Amino acid sequence: MADSSGEDLVDHGSATRRNARELLGSLLAPYTKLIAALAVIVVIENAARLSVPILVQFGIDHGIPPITHHHDAHDLLVIVAVLVGVVAVQAASRVTFLRQSGRIGELALLDLRRRVFRHFQKLDVTFHDKFTSGRVVSRSTNDVEAIQDMLENGFDSLLTAVLTLIGTAVLLVVLNVELGLICLISFPVLVALAWWFRNASRRTYREVRESAALVIVQFVETMTGIKAVQAYRREPRNQEIFEEVADRYRAINEKTFRLVAIFMPSVDLVGNIMTTVVLVYGGWRVLEGHMTVGVLTAFLLYLRMFFEPMQDITQFFNTFQSASSALEKLAAVLATQPGIADPEQPVQLGTVQGAVEFDNVQFSYVEGRPVLPGLDLHIPAGQTVALVGTTGAGKTTIAKLMARFYDPVSGAVRLDGTDLRDVDQPQLRRHVVMVTQENFMFEGTVADNIRFGKPEATDAEIRAAAEAVGADQFIGELPNGYDTDVAKRGGRLSAGQRQLVAFARAFLADPAVLILDEATSSLDIPSERLVQRALETVLADRTALIIAHRLSTVEVADRVLVLEHGRVLEDGSPADLIGSADGRYAALHRAWVESLA
The missing domain is CATH 3.40.50.300 (P-loop containing nucleotide triphosphate hydrolases)
Known part of the structure; x- marks a missing residue:
């Protein structure tokens, strides 16, 4: 039956984390140039997206006044055409990124699955006697899927979030220094929240992976030995054991939801406070003639962009912590040396008589x-x-x-x-x-x-x-x-x-x-x-x-x-x-x- 003590092959020390990083690096190494190209594409995509509020501001401040005064729509049409072009560039960049990043991710995962399967076959009988079939299934499915989520969505979300945060912070100050500096007061608060969430979620998401593995172990072992289970009327006891590990899995998942329930509303609260401050103070500046409506509109759009990435960062932490735990387990398995090792210079037997x-x-x-x-x-x-x-x-x-x-x-x-x-x-x-x-x-x-x-x-x-x-x-x-x-x-x-x-x-x-x-x-x-x-x-x-x-x-x-x-x-x-x-x-x-x- 399932061993409730957890994963017996995983050392959560620095050596295992180093092995996990090396494993991820080796999976992505063949695609270094393509990854660099994708990074450029992400920069282009985010630059296009960040230029939209500026174009809106130009449209309001420089495109609409000629229409109201001279019935001349030329400037607005030019701005609209540029805006359409920017949106097209963003869409094309996004499509290219998703297609190529998906291809890289699937090729890396194929490599990982091959390595894990090949290594499990190499490991000796002693290992397989101790390492139950349920854990083998967990390593090759549950943990690989966690890494898949990170490769397909995690890095994209993180890079986009970082670029958006930096880009909007700079543009907020460029649009209006005074308002921009007021908004940036919230940045240390956001950093502190993100740091707290990262530390609190690290251990929690590792426990999620381990609890998920125990659920799989218990299910696989029970169904594999179903004849013995039914013959000896073990169904009630096995049900108790499964419900225990499943309830533990539920409890640890609830803990992750509680962390998110604290983090996300806190970010939203900070964002709403700053939006209110900008709207009140910026509105007064517009009325006093010290700021245009277009600048205030662009400022509010950028302010929304500034707080939106925190959700992506939260999701990245979730994905990253799960994937990190999965990588550590897989790296630990791949680092396990067979007890029956081949000699460096094997003897060639030739014709074998059989003595x-x-x-x-x-x-x-x-x-x-x-x-x-x-x-x-x-x-x-x-x-x-x-x-x-x-x-x-x-x-x-x-x-x-x-x-x-x-x-x-x-x-x-x-x-x-x-x-x-x-x-x-x-x-x-x-x-x-x-x-x-x-x-x-x-x-x-x-x-x-x-x-x-x-x-x-x-x-x-x-x-x-x-x-x-x-x-x-x-x-x-x-x-x-x-x-x-x-x-x-x-x-x-x-x-x-x-x-x-x-x-x-x-x-x-x-x-x-x-x-x-x-x-x-x-x-x-x-x-x-x-x-x-x-x-x-x-x-x-x-x-x-x-x-x-x-x-x-x-x-x-x-x-x-x-x-x-x-x-x-x-x-x-x-x-x-x-x-x-x-x-x-x-x-x-x-x-x-x-x-x-």
Whole structure:
């Protein structure tokens, strides 16, 4: 279930913020020249917009009087034509900016999504065991969307707001020094309000992102495990947990609204006070003949522009704080180094025979609690070895070390005499393949799932692999044969059919070493017999490690290891171990035979 402690990978220190800035910089770096051009376009757009009140003032003061006195509209028509041209420039600039900034934003986001997906795939099994699927979804959707909002709207709003503030402040003073200086008295108040809002909202918006992630985590985990939830009547408890995290999300969002509810009315109050002052004092100046109506009109228009950007700045703070928190989380994930790292100068294996050796291998998942206290094991090339023993004996750990999902704490696992840590993972994965009891099926056709073992495989190779393991018969009976959609997680196939597809996938990959982890544990007797026949084909001419509780699977092995607490208690062929009346394997075999009677 969701971990209410929050995000366990995010350090909110200066290093993480620096990483977030570097991440954003790297995303935008390819578009530096285009961004500079867009900045110029924004300046042009805002210059055009800021010139409108001046043109209105000229129209009132210099265009209308010739009409009233001489019936001459020439000056007004010129001003109107210039005004139309300015509006056209502003509109064209705006359209150009939106199109190009949107393109830059989407390309940067595409780059970010690719990086995140690529990095998540590189991270080791230990990371994915700890980092729940819900958080993965949150990183790749919720956090990316927050950055998208900033790229598409945030920077534009901020730049426009800053240019408007500076431009209107200068023009207010140019129009009338006395009134302009009076209006600028409000500027420190606005700065103080903005500074308060920025500091107050920084932590709040980070909590919003974390609370949103918890909601996603709880939802995804519950729906992913819905069968277990319903089977154990966990719906009420899961509902309580979800309502708790959802209510926390609501509460923190309400806090952000309270901040906005203080900030925006305060800005509006300052703006309205200054507008009243300008209207009263400016009106008196007009009546006294010290100011024209056009100047007062332009002044009021600029004063409105002066306070309008504060709303944009508020929105930018909202967007920026959310995006900053999202960037920090994504930067923290991208900065996470895989526990299973490739060597700087990997050894090239060449032709792999498949000999595997464990040399005094020690391993533990939790420090101080060894699973393998010191395993020495040699598996010659081409030999099939079965591991049996009680739960927790270390069978799956041995398999995962052989596949290099983990590295030993000490000692070495070798393939043809080469330490696996000296081999890069793409090369290792070509030669060592692990088939687990989950037999994960991806959405797509049967052919797609078989081709997963060899993406470049032809249709003929896929059919040959299916025929080799005996999967062609049931595939031929499917509605569309090899083109039948297996549905989500292979739901259209039975457990036995999924197992055969997994074997066909492994057969097509043609590894030198094949690891089968509880390959028949979920099968009924008829399906198991079908899979047993497929096993003989799959295991031929390759080194194999079989983990199984069903001894019918073990019978195909050349050699059996009986394990307990990470130590080998018995080692021999199935026939030899059965012949040892007092042995552990013989006892297991007798119990198995009795269970079949």
